Amino acid sequence: MQAGSLYYHFSSKDEIFDEVLSTGMRNIHEKVAHAVQLLGENATHRERIECAMKAHLELLLMKREYYAPASRVLVHAPEPLVSRHREFRHEYGKLWDRLLQDAQKAGEIRKEIKIVPLRMLILGALNWTLEWFDVEHYPIDKFVQQISTTVFDGAKAAATAPARSVRRSAR
Amino acid sequence: MQAGSLYYHFSSKDEIFDEVLSTGMRNIHEKVAHAVQLLGENATHRERIECAMKAHLELLLMKREYYAPASRVLVHAPEPLVSRHREFRHEYGKLWDRLLQDAQKAGEIRKEIKIVPLRMLILGALNWTLEWFDVEHYPIDKFVQQISTTVFDGAKAAATAPARSVRRSAR
Amino acid sequence: MQAGSLYYHFSSKDEIFDEVLSTGMRNIHEKVAHAVQLLGENATHRERIECAMKAHLELLLMKREYYAPASRVLVHAPEPLVSRHREFRHEYGKLWDRLLQDAQKAGEIRKEIKIVPLRMLILGALNWTLEWFDVEHYPIDKFVQQISTTVFDGAKAAATAPARSVRRSAR
Amino acid sequence: MQAGSLYYHFSSKDEIFDEVLSTGMRNIHEKVAHAVQLLGENATHRERIECAMKAHLELLLMKREYYAPASRVLVHAPEPLVSRHREFRHEYGKLWDRLLQDAQKAGEIRKEIKIVPLRMLILGALNWTLEWFDVEHYPIDKFVQQISTTVFDGAKAAATAPARSVRRSAR
DNA sequence: CATGAATGAGGGTTCATTCAT
DNA sequence: CATGAATGAACCCTCATTCAT
Numbered sequence A, B, C, D: 001m002q003a004g005s006l007y008y009h010f011s012s013k014d015e016i017f018d019e020v021l022s023t024g025m026r027n028i029h030e031k032v033a034h035a036v037q038l039l040g041e042n043a044t045h046r047e048r049i050e051c052a053m054k055a056h057l058e059l060l061l062m063k064r065e066y067y068a069p070a071s072r073v074l075v076h077a078p079e080p081l082v083s084r085h086r087e088f089r090h091e092y093g094k095l096w097d098r099l100l101q102d103a104q105k106a107g108e109i110r111k112e113i114k115i116v117p118l119r120m121l122i123l124g125a126l127n128w129t130l131e132w133f134d135v136e137h138y139p140i141d142k143f144v145q146q147i148s149t150t151v152f153d154g155a156k157a158a159a160t161a162p163a164r165s166v167r168r169s170a171r
Numbered sequence E: 001c002a003t004g005a006a007t008g009a010g011g012g013t014t015c016a017t018t019c020a021t
Numbered sequence F: 001c002a003t004g005a006a007t008g009a010a011c012c013c014t015c016a017t018t019c020a021t
Helices: A003-009 A013-038 A045-062 A064-076 A079-105 A115-131 A140-153 B003-009 B013-038 B045-062 B064-076 B079-105 B115-131 B140-153 C003-009 C013-038 C045-062 C064-076 C079-105 C115-131 C140-153 D003-009 D013-038 D045-062 D064-076 D079-105 D115-131 D140-153
Strands: none
Touching: A013 A045, A013 A064, A013 A079, A045 A064, A045 A079, A045 A115, A045 A140, A064 A079, A064 A115, A064 B064, A079 A115, A115 A140, A115 B115, A115 B140, A140 B115, A140 B140, B013 B045, B013 B064, B013 B079, B045 B064, B045 B079, B045 B115, B045 B140, B064 B079, B064 B115, B079 B115, B115 B140, C013 C045, C013 C064, C013 C079, C045 C064, C045 C079, C045 C115, C045 C140, C064 C079, C064 C115, C064 D064, C079 C115, C115 C140, C115 D115, C115 D140, C140 D115, C140 D140, D013 D045, D013 D064, D013 D079, D045 D064, D045 D079, D045 D115, D045 D140, D064 D079, D064 D115, D079 D115, D115 D140
């Protein structure tokens, strides 16, 4: 296909951006929602969240050629498009917030944990994989499991000598 | 300053990239190392790690105008430059690995936790803030504290009913 | 036509150089070959050579706007292109050498005359016209005739008193 | 020396051109005049002309790094400079014309030969060497001798069967 | 006298876009 | 629908020139 031919289907590059970006966002949203739904009602909330992580990460890394540029390119798009995209992201964020809130309500996540920062922590860790994760040499599942373990169970050693005891200095 | 003026100081756009990218990397490395060192010997490992998070995040977000484009631009740089940059990242990664390993040796992080994925989780969460964090409306410290709490202590509710026990049927 | 438009047809300035230079060379080669061929079999070798001179000179000077820059520009072209061009020149040189050799074999040029320097003498004289010849004020034919007379018959006075004998004082 | 430093000595690039081009012209003029003069009064006119050819060619090819660009660059210079340079060339041309005319007056060159075209023929052949002559593999003297032989004695075979006899067709 | 630094015009090139076919 | 061709703005870069020191 020649460059000029695009303009029969789209009226500008930004319109293509729009199409492409929202498709990407929609795909990830749908895949994650679908994967979680497939788990059925009997899964624990933690299982659902791990399932969401896995679905998100898999799509991201399997379609890396698509998602890596897309995330870089968004910033150059014109404002109306960026807003629309933020909408989508926001919708998608709500999906995660629901997952996390449900877990919290069910007692699988502590009350003191704030949902939004937790969501950003998780999605940040997941999205950043585009910059470094090597699918060839490390299984996606394993990384998901490690995030889950760290985030849910915590990295801290079992409560022997409380690290707290030392002085809590510096700003 | 006019576009042409740059070429007195640099011989090509890529050389500017190189300078800019490596300066950015060096600055962050130095700032984090320096901040941790200032803590002194009496700090717990967790405190050192929180301090590193804070230093990293502060530089990233205070010089956002610099770091946001830089992270997007790297991919367009010519290979030799990208390699050099990976070196720097690697060096910086080792700084974090040392912090985390020391914590693990000191018993502040569980033996089962793998250091590299943990580092990637933390740095991913930190770096991704460039995409969403709003310095005006939320204090950096607080986000650092939340990451730390989640990552160290875990998001899981206190060990009353083990989440695992819930498992019944699953899909 | 705008500058940018060229890049639909060529991928770089050097490619344009290449096209332009080789077309120029090809045209001159073809025109000269064709003109000589049109002369038919009955022409003397001298006539053929004069005809080649005329064809060469006419194209050069009628398309001066093209050939004058082209000859200046070649030196700035990248090596592979320069080599290719030397090939063409070499081919063209062989055309002249054939004309001259045939004349020599037929006894129209003395045995002692070396063909290559003779060719370079003639082509040098012809090509240098780009620097000075004024088509408006002097007929091309006449210059060709003068070159021919000089080169074939020699500028020397008829062999009455051998030039050597003249040696007296002079200046 | 830095680029800017030139502007203490010259006020523009064209002024440097001017200096450089006229120096080049002057040098060649002087060298040729001097060489001919050194020959003394007893030389034949042909010897003087050969000597001029040799001096011209030697300077041109020994200082090729200078003369080759100079001849290409002249055309890009501003009009006043080009005019001045034409003056110099003209002066130099007169030197040659004198040599040739003297030879003609002395009977060493036939009356029918026109001096100016002859001069242009000779200088064209000499100057064009910048484009092809390989000093490493061929002696300058020998080429001079060959030009001289061709131009003075003519390339034509001794008058046996007059080439003329054939029909003088075409054109 | 020389240099370091800046400037701005212009050249080579890319790229989003347009348009006739 | 698609293509070949052209456009013009913008980018990277060079180079003649200027100027303060």
